[in-house]
Amino acid sequence: MIIDDDELDRLVLQHYIKQYKNIEIVASFDSVEKAIPYLDLSIDLLLTETNLKGISGVEFRRLMAHKIPACIFVSSHPEIAARVFEMNTLDFITKPLTIERFHYSMQKLFDFFEAREKCECYDAMLGENCMKIKEGGNIFQIRKKDILYLEALKDYTRIITLEKNHYILDSLGNLLHKNFFDSFVRIHRSYAVPRHLIRGKNCHEIELINHIKLPIGRTYKNNLSFFSP
Numbered sequence: 001m002i003i004d005d006d007e008l009d010r011l012v013l014q015h016y017i018k019q020y021k022n023i024e025i026v027a028s029f030d031s032v033e034k035a036i037p038y039l040d041l042s043i044d045l046l047l048t049e050t051n052l053k054g055i056s057g058v059e060f061r062r063l064m065a066h067k068i069p070a071c072i073f074v075s076s077h078p079e080i081a082a083r084v085f086e087m088n089t090l091d092f093i094t095k096p097l098t099i100e101r102f103h104y105s106m107q108k109l110f111d112f113f114e115a116r117e118k119c120e121c122y123d124a125m126l127g128e129n130c131m132k133i134k135e136g137g138n139i140f141q142i143r144k145k146d147i148l149y150l151e152a153l154k155d156y157t158r159i160i161t162l163e164k165n166h167y168i169l170d171s172l173g174n175l176l177h178k179n180f181f182d183s184f185v186r187i188h189r190s191y192a193v194p195r196h197l198i199r200g201k202n203c204h205e206i207e208l209i210n211h212i213k214l215p216i217g218r219t220y221k222n223n224l225s226f227f228s229p
Contacts (some may be wrong), residue, residue, distance in 0.1 A: 002028040003035055003048040003057060004074065009095065013047055013074065016102045023106075032060045043068050045109060050075040050084065062087055070112055070154070072105055082219070085189060090154050108153070115156040115167040126180040133159075133166045142166065148212060149193040150175065150184065162210070187224060188217035198227055 002017075002025065004010045010028055017023050026043060029035045032055035046068045048057035058080070061071045065088050072091045073084055081092045090112055091105045118135070125132045133140045142161060151158040152172035159166040168175070175181050176192055186192040187206060191214045200207040201224060205215050216224065 001026060001035060001038070001041075001043050001046050001048075001068070003030070003032060003046070003052065003060070005030045005049060005052050009049070009074065009097065012097055016097070016099060020106060031055075032057070035060075039064070039067065044070060044113070046071045047074055049073070050077055050080055058084055058087075061089070069116070070109060072109070088154060111151075111158065112153045112156065115153045115158060118167045126178060128180075131180060133168070140164070140166065144180065144183075144194075147194065148197065148208060148210070149191055149214060150181070152190045185223050185226075187220050188215050189220075190217075191215070195226070198224075201227060 002010055002013050004013070007030070010030070014025060014028060017025055023045075026041050027035065027038045032052060046061060046064065048060065048071070050057045050073050057073065057075075061068075061073075061084075065071075070090045071088065072093065073089060074093045074095060074097060075081075076095045078094045081094075084092060091108050093101055093105055125134070129144050131142050131144070133142060142159065146161045146163075148160045148162065150172055151160060153167075155169065155171055157168045157170055157172045157175055159168065172186070172190075172192060176184060176186060181192070183194055183196070184192045185195050193206065193208060193214065197208045198206055199209060201216070203216075205213050206224070207213050
């Protein structure tokens with residue numbers, strides 16, 4: 001479902017979405033009030049402007065968080081990004097929208113639903129230096145030293161290793177409070193990395209082993225004050 005009071009922005013979103021065969025636009029409106037009668041439809045994703053006349057996109061998301069699993073704000077108001085990320089927001093795109101930024105957001109969407117599906121059969125047990133991931137009838141043992149980084153996917157966290165990606169039904173923030181991850185540092189709202197794997201940094205990103213580069217969030221720069229290349 002798309003909600004935006006700017007007709008041109010709605011058309012741009014529709015054009016970009018039609019490039020993805022696995023996404024169907026079920027409705028598109030210029031106000032929340034017009035969208036309400038269609039909430040009986042099965043909707044997986046809400047794309048909305050934050051500031052709308054009448055009921056705002058932010059308020060609508062708050063009310064519908066239990067019904068619509070994923071929300072991406074496409075907004076002219078970047079100053080409220082930090083606030084909306086506290087309310088189960090998958091992504092926040094600042095206008096004007098570009099195809100590159102939209103593609104990045106769609107990849108986050110696909111990763112989120114992949115994690116959501118897999119977490120139905122995943123269970124995690126944390127030890128001192130290893131964690132065990134139970135997937136259906138199989139158990140995978142992951143050594144802490146093999147984890148390259150953690151990626152937040154709303155209520156899920158993706159664990160990246162060289163061999164395989166794993167998913168846990170827990171937020172990145174919650175995981176980082178556990179002793180198992182005390183050697184990790186959060187560098188972005190979406191990423192946390194082991195301190196010892198950092199090989200370099202500049203104002204915008206860090207580099208890990210294997211030439212992996214990840215962005216540094218503006219509010220997390222002080223977390224990297226320990227690293228002096």
